[in-house]
Amino acid sequence: SQQGEEDPQALSIQEGENATMNCSYKTSINNLQWYRQNSGRGLVHLILIRSNEREKHSGRLRVTLDTSKKSSSLLITASRAADTASYFCATDAGTSYDKVIFGPGTSLSVIP
Amino acid sequence: NAGVTQTPKFQVLKTGQSMTLQCAQDMNHEYMSWYRQDPGMGLRLIHYSVGAGITDQGEVPNGYNVSRSTTEDFPLRLLSAAPSQTSVYFCASSRYTTSYEQYFGPGTRLTVT
Numbered sequence: 187s188q189q190g191e192e193d194p195q196a197l198s199i200q201e202g203e204n205a206t207m208n209c210s211y212k213t214s215i216n217n218l219q220w221y222r223q224n225s226g227r228g229l230v231h232l233i234l235i236r237s238n239e240r241e242k243h244s245g246r247l248r249v250t251l252d253t254s255k256k257s258s259s260l261l262i263t264a265s266r267a268a269d270t271a272s273y274f275c276a277t278d279a280g281t282s283y284d285k286v287i288f289g290p291g292t293s294l295s296v297i298p
Numbered sequence: 299n300a301g302v303t304q305t306p307k308f309q310v311l312k313t314g315q316s317m318t319l320q321c322a323q324d325m326n327h328e329y330m331s332w333y334r335q336d337p338g339m340g341l342r343l344i345h346y347s348v349g350a351g352i353t354d355q356g357e358v359p360n361g362y363n364v365s366r367s368t369t370e371d372f373p374l375r376l377l378s379a380a381p382s383q384t385s386v387y388f389c390a391s392s393r394y395t396t397s398y399e400q401y402f403g404p405g406t407r408l409t410v411t
Contacts, residue, residue: 219398228402228404228405229400230402231400285356286398286400288333290340
């Protein structure tokens with residue numbers, strides 16, 4: 187079974203609005219990562235947050251982590267049409283840094 | 299740097315055939331991994347390696363073999379292709395001792411008929 191699950195599965199917003207995606211996971215983790223995938227392409231790393239961190243920013247991205255709820259959220263502010271992509275969270279298995287497991291992803295459509 | 303390269307880009311196999319998907323990276327990364335992605339799903343980990351000579355199984359290893367004889371190369375071998383192995387295969391690498399950020403290749407689209 188997958189370690190992480192994103193919510194919602196699909197999200198459609200207008201350009202300029204904020205987009206929020208959530209990720210829940212099952213076991214303890216060392217770190218959590220978010221990746222973006224444009225249609226038919228490889229994944230691109232966006233941001234990593236460690237288990238002892240609660241919030242992290244990178245440009246228009248804000249990631250939060252709540253280890254007590256085993257959940258994370260990715261906020262994209264002032265979205266652009268170019269943000270249209272699938273977004274995945276990835277976690278390690280907790281007992282090992284080695285296995286990096288991805289969730290099924292959130293498909294984001296930003297309408298110009 | 300070329301980053302992570304994968305060959306071929308597309309492949310069609312008949313059931314029962316075997317083949318090797320190639321993956322190479324020129325970033326001197328210790329960690330390499332193989333994932334498969336099926337429509338509407340995320341990536342599922344097939345096998346991974348934390349260094350030359352060391353490999354381990356991921357979530358869905360059955361039907362696949364890997365080897366890691368050099369730091370640069372991490373080929374994935376399909377032993378006897380089945381239609382259920384129709385998928386897009388991604389290879390990734392990272393310098394996981396200092397950063398867990400994975401760099402992904404462009405993918406190989408495999409169809410098994």
